[in-house]
Amino acid sequence: MTTATTHMTFGQAINAGLRRALERDPKVLLIGEDIGTLGGVFRITDGLQKDFGAHRVVDSPLAESAIVGTAVGMCFRGFRPVCEIQFDGFIYPAFDQLVSQAAKLHFRSRGRVRMPLTVRVPFGGGFGGAEHHSESPEAYFLHTPGLRAVSPSNPQDAFVMVQQAIACDDPVLFFEPKRRYHVKGEVDLEADLAAAPPLEQARIERPGRDATLVAYGPLVPTAREAAEAAADEGISLEVIDLRSLSPLDFGTVAASVRRTGRLVITHEASQTGGLGAELAAGITERCFYYLEHAPVRVTGFDIPYPPARMEQHHLPDLDRILDGVDRVLGRPNSLSGLED
Amino acid sequence: MSKPGTGPESGGKSGEPFIQLLTPAGVRVADPHFDQWLADIDGDRLQGLYQDMVTVRRIDLEATALQRQGELALWPPMLGQEAAQIGSGRALAPEDFVFPSYRDTGVAWCRGAEYADLVKVWRGNAPSSWDPYRLNMAPMQIIIGAQTLHATGYAMAAKFEGAETATVTYFGDGATSQGDMNEAMVFAASFQAPVLFFCQNNQWAISEPVRVQAQRPIADRPPGFGIRSLRVDGNDVLACLAATRESLERVRSGAGPCFIEAVTYRMGPHTTADDPTRYRDPNELEDWRTRDPVDRLGAYLQSEGLFGEEFRDQVRAAADAAAAGLREACTSLPEPGGLEVFDHVYSGPHAVLERQKDHYSRYLAGFEAAEGGR
Structure with missing residues (x-):
C-alpha cells in the first residue's frame, strides 16, 4: 500500500489529529483558555472553533480546576472532552480534579462511569520561557493510579497518538514537547488508527x-x-x-x-x-x-x-x-x- | 416575591429574611408566588413527605447505631436536614442528574437508592454505592465542593446537546469557601448552564461555624456571579419543595443557573468520629430543636386532621421496616475478594497493574496451598 505523506510541523500534526477526532465523534469537545478565537497561545487549535463551532471548541474562563472539573462532568454525560492546559506549570490548580476525580471515578463507580478525558499539556523547557512555563510535571501523574500519560516525540506520533488518547476510555495526560512544536516531519494523514502501534507501546x-x-x-x-x-x-x-x-x-x-x-x-x-x-x-x-x-x-x-x-x-x-x-x-x- | 420570615443568625447579621411557608409551630404561611408550586400537594402528598422524612431520619439513626455496633466504619448523620433533602429531592424529575456530597442520604432515598446503597461505602465494601445511571445520581463526593464543577460540566454538556434536563448539585456551607465552588459559579454563569446549586447551610463545617465561611448570607454571593439566588427555611419541607420546583423550572427553561441556600442545622456530629460537645453550645441545639423539620410538618398535619392513629401507625411501620431493611442489607453484604482491589482502575488492559495483580495472586495462592496442606 502506498501512502502519500504530508510535510508539516509537530504543532500542525496535533491540530490535524484534533480535527480528525472532532470529525469522527460528535462527543469530542475541546475546552481551554484561548483555544477558540485565538487558536491557542501555540496555535495548536488554530481554525478549529471556526470550523466546529463554539460549543465544540470552547473558550473557557481562566480556571484550570474548572476546565478539568467540568470536563469530568461532561464525561458523566458520555462526552470525550479534550482539555488544554496552557502551560505545564499551570496544571497544579487542576491537580485535585485530575488525581482525586478523573483518576478515580472509573474505580469509584465500579466501572460504570467512564472518564475518556484527554488533558493536553505543552511541557518542558529549552525555549527561554518565564517561570512556570518550562516545567516537566509528569512524575506527579505517573504516581497516580487511574491516569495514563503519553508523550509523542515526532509529528507522525503526535497525529496518531492524540487521536488514540481521545479514543481511550481512561483519562490520558498528553504531554506535548513544546520546544519541538516547530519541528517538521512527514505525516501520513490517512494513517489507520487500528493498525498503528498501541498507545502504551515504546x-x-x-x-x-x-x-x-x-x-x-x-x-x-x-x-x-x-x-x-x-x-x-x-x-x-x-x-x-x-x-x-x-x-x-x-x-x-x-x-x-x-x-x-x-x-x-x-x-x-x-x-x-x-x-x-x-x-x-x-x-x-x-x-x-x-x-x-x-x-x-x-x-x-x-x-x-x-x-x-x-x-x-x-x-x-x-x-x-x-x-x-x-x-x-x-x-x-x-x-x-x-x-x- | 415572598413574605419573608425571619431566619436564625447565620452567615452574616441576624434575622436575614428567608422563604418560609410553614412556621416552626406548623402554621401554614400563605405566599402568592411560591404557593402556586404546591398546588398539587394534597393531604396524601403531605403525608407522603412526612413519611419520607420520618423514614430517612430512622435510616440515619439506624446507620449511626450500626456504626456504634461496629458494623459501619463511619457514618455522616443528616439528622436535622430532612426537610432540605426531602423537599428538594421530591422536586426533582427522574431525568434530572444529581451530584451530591456525602451527607445526602435523604436525596439518595428520593432517587430510589436501595438500603445496601446507603451503607456499602461506609461499611468499606466498595468505593461507591449506587449505579449512577440507574439513579441519575453521581457517586457521593467527599472532596468538599469538587462535585459542583462536575455538575456544571454535566449541565454544559446537556445544554450543548439541546437537552431540557436540569443538573442539581448538593453541598454545604463549608463548600462555599472552596475554589471549585466559586469556579463552578463562574463557569455556570458564563455558559448559562442549566444547573441548580443547592446549598444546605447546616451552620457547621465540622467545628467551623458558618460565620467563619461567610460574612454575609451565603445566598448573597451568587448574584455577584450573575446567578439568581433564593434563601429558604431549610427546615420547612414545603418551602424547600416549592423553591426547588420553581428554580428547576427556571433552569430547565434556559434561564441559566440558580442557587438555593437552605438554612438548616446539623443536629448531630459531622460524622460518628466527631464530638460536637467540644465546640458547640448545647443551648444552640436545644434552640434548633424548636424548629425541628419533622415535628413541624407533624404539627401541620395535626392541624389539618391528617395525623390520625392509623397514619401514625403506618409511618411507624414504614420506618421500622426501613431500619430492619438497612440492617439486614448492611450485615449481609458479601466480603469483597482480595483481588477485587485491582478491578476497574482502568477501563482496559494495563500491563504494570496486571503484573502486580499476578504477583499478588501468587502470594495469596501460597496461603491457600499452606492451608490445604495442613
Whole structure:
C-alpha cells in the first residue's frame, strides 16, 4: 500500500489529529483558555472553533480546576472532552480534579462511569520561557493510579497518538514537547488508527548493541543525535522512545537491556522520584543478571526550573547524555573515581 | 416575591429574611408566588413527605447505631436536614442528574437508592454505592465542593446537546469557601448552564461555624456571579419543595443557573468520629430543636386532621421496616475478594497493574496451598 505523506510541523500534526477526532465523534469537545478565537497561545487549535463551532471548541474562563472539573462532568454525560492546559506549570490548580476525580471515578463507580478525558499539556523547557512555563510535571501523574500519560516525540506520533488518547476510555495526560512544536516531519494523514502501534507501546528509535538509551518527548531528538555522535566513536547505542509514560513499557526496555546489558535514562524533569527512578528500579528487578553496570540517569536537577539564561545548565543535552553513556560503559567520565 | 420570615443568625447579621411557608409551630404561611408550586400537594402528598422524612431520619439513626455496633466504619448523620433533602429531592424529575456530597442520604432515598446503597461505602465494601445511571445520581463526593464543577460540566454538556434536563448539585456551607465552588459559579454563569446549586447551610463545617465561611448570607454571593439566588427555611419541607420546583423550572427553561441556600442545622456530629460537645453550645441545639423539620410538618398535619392513629401507625411501620431493611442489607453484604482491589482502575488492559495483580495472586495462592496442606 502506498501512502502519500504530508510535510508539516509537530504543532500542525496535533491540530490535524484534533480535527480528525472532532470529525469522527460528535462527543469530542475541546475546552481551554484561548483555544477558540485565538487558536491557542501555540496555535495548536488554530481554525478549529471556526470550523466546529463554539460549543465544540470552547473558550473557557481562566480556571484550570474548572476546565478539568467540568470536563469530568461532561464525561458523566458520555462526552470525550479534550482539555488544554496552557502551560505545564499551570496544571497544579487542576491537580485535585485530575488525581482525586478523573483518576478515580472509573474505580469509584465500579466501572460504570467512564472518564475518556484527554488533558493536553505543552511541557518542558529549552525555549527561554518565564517561570512556570518550562516545567516537566509528569512524575506527579505517573504516581497516580487511574491516569495514563503519553508523550509523542515526532509529528507522525503526535497525529496518531492524540487521536488514540481521545479514543481511550481512561483519562490520558498528553504531554506535548513544546520546544519541538516547530519541528517538521512527514505525516501520513490517512494513517489507520487500528493498525498503528498501541498507545502504551515504546518504540526502538535506533537499534544498537552497546547500551540502551531511553528518552521521551523533547529529548528523543537529542538522544538520537547523541547516538549518532557516539557512533562516530564506535559506540552503538540503542535509542528507545518510550512514548507511553504510564504505563511504562517495561517489556520493550527490558528486552533491549537484555541485549545491551546497560541502561541510560534521560529526561528534563528533576530526578528524585522521577520516571528515571521507576524505570531504573523496574529494569533492575527484571534484568539484574543481565546488567553490566547500574542504570544511569541523566536528568534535570532537583531545583525549581531556572531562569532562561540558566536553563542550559539544567537541561540534559547531547554532551551530558554522552557523559552518562561513558559512565554506563565504564569509560572515563565526569564522575570517574568518585566513590559515592 | 415572598413574605419573608425571619431566619436564625447565620452567615452574616441576624434575622436575614428567608422563604418560609410553614412556621416552626406548623402554621401554614400563605405566599402568592411560591404557593402556586404546591398546588398539587394534597393531604396524601403531605403525608407522603412526612413519611419520607420520618423514614430517612430512622435510616440515619439506624446507620449511626450500626456504626456504634461496629458494623459501619463511619457514618455522616443528616439528622436535622430532612426537610432540605426531602423537599428538594421530591422536586426533582427522574431525568434530572444529581451530584451530591456525602451527607445526602435523604436525596439518595428520593432517587430510589436501595438500603445496601446507603451503607456499602461506609461499611468499606466498595468505593461507591449506587449505579449512577440507574439513579441519575453521581457517586457521593467527599472532596468538599469538587462535585459542583462536575455538575456544571454535566449541565454544559446537556445544554450543548439541546437537552431540557436540569443538573442539581448538593453541598454545604463549608463548600462555599472552596475554589471549585466559586469556579463552578463562574463557569455556570458564563455558559448559562442549566444547573441548580443547592446549598444546605447546616451552620457547621465540622467545628467551623458558618460565620467563619461567610460574612454575609451565603445566598448573597451568587448574584455577584450573575446567578439568581433564593434563601429558604431549610427546615420547612414545603418551602424547600416549592423553591426547588420553581428554580428547576427556571433552569430547565434556559434561564441559566440558580442557587438555593437552605438554612438548616446539623443536629448531630459531622460524622460518628466527631464530638460536637467540644465546640458547640448545647443551648444552640436545644434552640434548633424548636424548629425541628419533622415535628413541624407533624404539627401541620395535626392541624389539618391528617395525623390520625392509623397514619401514625403506618409511618411507624414504614420506618421500622426501613431500619430492619438497612440492617439486614448492611450485615449481609458479601466480603469483597482480595483481588477485587485491582478491578476497574482502568477501563482496559494495563500491563504494570496486571503484573502486580499476578504477583499478588501468587502470594495469596501460597496461603491457600499452606492451608490445604495442613
